[in-house]
Amino acid sequence: MQKIIEFALRSRLLIIVIGILVIAAGYYSSRQLPVDAFPDVTPALVQVFTLTEGLAPEEVERYVTYPVEVAMNGLPDLKEIRSVSNFGLSVVNIYFEDGTDIYFARQLVGERLQLAREEIPEGFGDPEMGPITTGLGQILFYFVEDSDGSHDSFELRTIQDWLIKFNLQTVKGVTEVLSIGGEVKQFHILVRPDDILRYDLTLEEITETIKANNSNVGAQFIVKNSEEYIVRSIGLAEEISDLERIVLKSEDGTPVYLSQVADVRIGGEIRRGLATINGQGETVVGMVLKLIGENTSTVIRDVKVRMEEVNKVLPPGIKVKTYYDQGTLVSKCVKTVTDALIQGIILVAIVLLVFMGGLRPSVVVAIAIPFSIFFAFILMNAFGISANLMSLGGLAIAIGMMVDGTIVMVENVDRHLRMADPSESQLHVVTRACTEVARPIIFAISIIIIVFLPLFTLQGVEGKTFRPLAYTVALAMGGSLIFAILLAPVVSSFLMRRPRLSYNEEANGVESRIVHILLIPYQPVVSFFVRFRLLAVGLAVLMLVVGAVIFPFLGSEFVPRLNEGDLLIRATMAPSISLEDSRDTILLVERDMMAQFPEVVQTVSRVGRGEIGAHADPVNNAEIFVQLKPQDEWTSAKTLDELYAKMSHAFEDFPGVQLNFSQPIAVAVDELLTGVKAELAIKIFGEDMEVLKEKAAEVEAVIRTIEGAADVQKDQVTGTPQLRITIDHEAIARYGINVEDVQHIIQTAVGGEEAGQIFEGIRRFDILVRYAPESRRSLEVIRHILITAPNGAKVPLDELTIIEEIVGPRQITREDNQRFITVQTNVRGRDIGSFVEEAQKAIDAKVQFPPGYLLNWGGQFELQQEANKRLSLVVPITLLIVFLLLFSSFNSLMNALLIILNIPLALVGGVVGLWLTGQNLSVPASVGFIALFGIALENGMVLVTYLNQLLRNGVPVDEASVEGACLRLRPVLMTALTTALGLIPLLFSSGTGSEVQRPLATVVIGGLVTSTILTLLVIPALYRWFSIGVEVEEAGSN
Secondary structure, three states: OHHHHHHHHHOHHHHHHHHHHHHHHHHHHHHHOOEOOOOOOOOEEEEEEEEOOOOOHHHHHHHHHHHHHHHHOOOOOEEEEEEEEEOOEEEEEEEEOOOOOHHHHHHHHHHHHHHHHHHOOOOOOOOEEOOOOOOOOEEEEEEEEEOOOOOOHHHHHHHHHHHHHHHHOOOOOEEEEEEEEOOOEEEEEEEOHHHHHHOOOOHHHHHHHHHHOOOOEEEEEEEEOOEEEEEEEOOOOOOHHHHHOOEEEEEOOEEEEHHHOEEEEEEEOOOOEEEEEOOOEEEEEEEEEEOOOOOHHHHHHHHHHHHHHHHHHOOOOEEEEEEEEHHHHHHHHHHHHHHHHHHHHHHHHHHHHHHHOOHHHHHHHHHHHHHHHHHHHHHHHHHOOOEOHHHHHHHHHHHHHHOHHHHHHHHHHHHHHHHOOOOOOHHHHHHHHHHHHHHHHHHHHHHHHHHOHHHHHOOHHHHHHHHHHHHHHHHHHHHHHHHHHHHHHHHHHHHOOOOOOOHHHHHHOOOOHHHHHHHHHHHHHHHHHHHOHHHHHHHHHHHHHHHHHHHHHOOEOOOOOOOOOEEEEEEEEOOOOOHHHHHHHHHHHHHHHHHHOOOEEEEEEEEEOOOOOOOOOOOOEEEEEEEEOOHHHOOOOOOHHHHHHHHHHHOOOOOOEEEEEEOHHHHHHHHHHHOOOOOEEEEEEOOOHHHHHHHHHHHHHHHHOOOOEEEEEEOOOEEEEEEEEEEOHHHHHHHOOOHHHHHHHHHHHHHOEEEEEEEEOOEEEEEEEEEOHHHOOOHHHHHOOEEEOOOOOEEEHHHHEEEEEEEEEOOEEEEOOEEEEEEEEEEOOOOHHHHHHHHHHHHHHHOOOOOOOEEEEEEHHHHHHHHHHHHHHHHHHHHHHHHHHHHHHHOOHHHHHHHHOHHHHHHHHHHHHHHHHOOOEOHHHHHHHHHHHHHHHHHHHHHHHHHHHHHHOOOOHHHHHHHHHHHOHHHHHHHHHHHHHHHHHHHHOOOOOHHHHHHHHHHHHHHHHHHHHHHHHHHHHHHHHHOHHHHHHHHHHO
């Protein structure tokens, strides 16, 4: 160690240049870092969407979802498979183990999809992978505003699909832009059944004739006068009149045109979703999805620049307006942490000035902060860690710790310069002072880095959330160690001066007046405890008892809710509701919300689902995005929870709709991780949908009785009316008709069949053939649809089939090849841990499950349990490693035990801090406890190292205990105060994201109070009992 310090002091210029280069490179790296609001916690997930025109949920499950699930079983690194089978749509979510490369996963799924396609019956849809994005990939939502109302819903949607979306998709980092709302333009051929009967035509003939009369072909080329002429045959229909003039057949030389049997008009695609705005009516909405791994802030900035360009070329009166973008949340989160960083640095600088008793030593210590932060930035950039709430939070936590090593170093240099012989060269004094404390500094900082090891082992969400924090703390502490060992001695040799007075005079003068004042009460107290050791033991035991008594009263949760600044309300309506009635209900909710709550600036709702790729909701589900004013302008409520409660209460009895209040990112993350859009999910697994429904109703009733339950809902699995047409095989056999003939007519007449496309430049619009509305709207007219037999006879449908009205499933959810139903709830006003405990007891007592039916707890509770399980295994191992490090540092079991004693007493402070501030024991609080281990041990090490040194110099134990404690008062108090004050801004911050950091800051500050008391009073008192090894060794060597 001495050689390293001597080398640094010999090559002072080189070391200074390296230091400047690190700061410059760090500044450059900080500009290159990707910036996010939150670490991307979404799992490695590939989604497979299959659009199955008009199939009921049970058919979708049987013919589409099941083959896809079976094909995916046995993939490498497969974690689990979840699926939803809805009317006309199958969504299979394939989750892979963390760390699986997403492109590799997509390649595996792509290969297996070929097998699935072979198993899916023809015409039942083609499975395709969803966009290459994550759950947090929905970075920006916008709507198309028509200020003068001169454009209809067809024109607005066409502008969105073919102009706005077209341009935004070319922005680097955008993987997909999805549209919802308006009417997708189609050319509808509305066939009149009476007329096709008159002209003896069939639906199939009409469809085939339209396809045959709408195409272009190429016929290679001819050579004329030594030049090649490309031969093209143009036969595409370009407008309605072209379609109307298609000849279907000729009777006695008279052509029968399409217009004679059908109306040809512009119509809309069959809609399964729409968008509404501010209770005023429908709108057209676009959702921008970010490519996995791209920088959120950069992509949003580029998209907004492109939007400005697009706005200039849109028709008059039409504008693209953003109503949600993650950029605002990103900048708010980053601002919260950077403000805390800056305030922390200022507070730490003040402490340094006060305690160091001079500007020069304070400057040496203060330089450690920018050096360590910029050092961390260089490595964050190298390792691809984004700047987000957690990674920057790690730096905020470490501010106070970054200076600890340098404080001990500079304080020792300062003391040696005061005490040194004037004839000794300054460089020699600095070398001696730095070498003396270098070893304990290396061990202390190594221990801080090692105690963060448990966070590196966390998996899943908690791992992705807190690993960036552990990385940045470790990187910044690594930087501070390099600074303390290499740069601090060099900078000290340049900046620090010998005092003009002798040491004794100086001691009464500036030996930092504040320390002098503190020593007046401290010296007699520590002497008293050293004389009466049992009192010190009593004090320690008393603190432990207080902690043990309070601990059971702490609640537990996964991570405190992050206030995103906007609301997302999930609305569920009756399963049998039509899309138009859903729209009207949601418009009423929007109007009421804007009227009752002045905090609401704007509401935009998505009813049902838009383009395939993001949502799989049926038409009775809606998501209302509520944009709020800044919190300081609220009048109805002061806090987010209070606003939730008031809104919940106001809409509790709203007719025909159940509301669940949350926030945009929270919903996306909850749904992706646990398959539910709520904090807590109770999943009941089993085969029979009716039994599942019955048991879910019983569980829901029990949950409603438990205090703290809010927005309790069970999945609507049934309740969708169906018109079931069952083919009578005997009847069709009499007429020689095939099943396919009957089904094809039903499918085309009622649902419609595509018969090619009309091109307008590069725009293309489908041609849809179906019966006119009045011939397919009711059960009565469907009964009389005519089927043509091989002998030309026309047979009504009800003679060939049994037609009945039944109630069928609304959707079927599966996990790992098993059907399940969910009861979901949010928890308000209490912690999740105690809520689940009470609910589990109540369900066990009141609900009986038949054999083969399982109940599982999911949502945040499941994640919390996983995190606790892992931490309970890794934390003891870490403590063992720390103990071995201490043992190797001091070569004394007793010394190591004395320092480890710091940990339980530090924990007491953390527990009391949480209890006093009314916070729960959460993963951030656990991270705070882990950080405490390192900080608490550091102070103990500094003190015990010095006490051992005094013993070796022949000072009696009791005298050494008091003298060492008094001499080490300054560095111990400084390290504790700088760490605590570095965290004070996070403790009192109210910015976005401060909710997640607050428990962590509370624990560390609380723990520092108790561990500092222990270090300064209990360690000196107990030192005699734990120092025997040193005494014997000294005696032996004398």
